[in-house]
Amino acid sequence: MSIFWNSDKWVEYTCTHCGAKSQRHxxxxxxxxxxxxxxxxxxxxxxxxxxxxxxxxx
Numbered sequence: 001m002s003i004f005w006n007s008d009k010w011v012e013y014t015c016t017h018c019g020a021k022s023q024r025h026x027x028x029x030x031x032x033x034x035x036x037x038x039x040x041x042x043x044x045x046x047x048x049x050x051x052x053x054x055x056x057x058x
Contacts, residue, residue, distance in 0.1 A: 014055040
């Protein structure tokens with residue numbers, strides 16, 4: 001067992017552009033960026049990543 005999961009606290013993250021949600025243990029940080037389907041593309045054609053913000057803590 002990792003030291004990160006000693007508490008029972010969870011954090012729910014939400015993407016500001018597409019509304020995708022991800023739940024993580026408190027203290028593990030934000031989720032991996034991944035690709036956001038609603039954010040468009042960069043100048044060289046690659047998709048842009050999610051922008052994660054904290055939605056709630058429980």
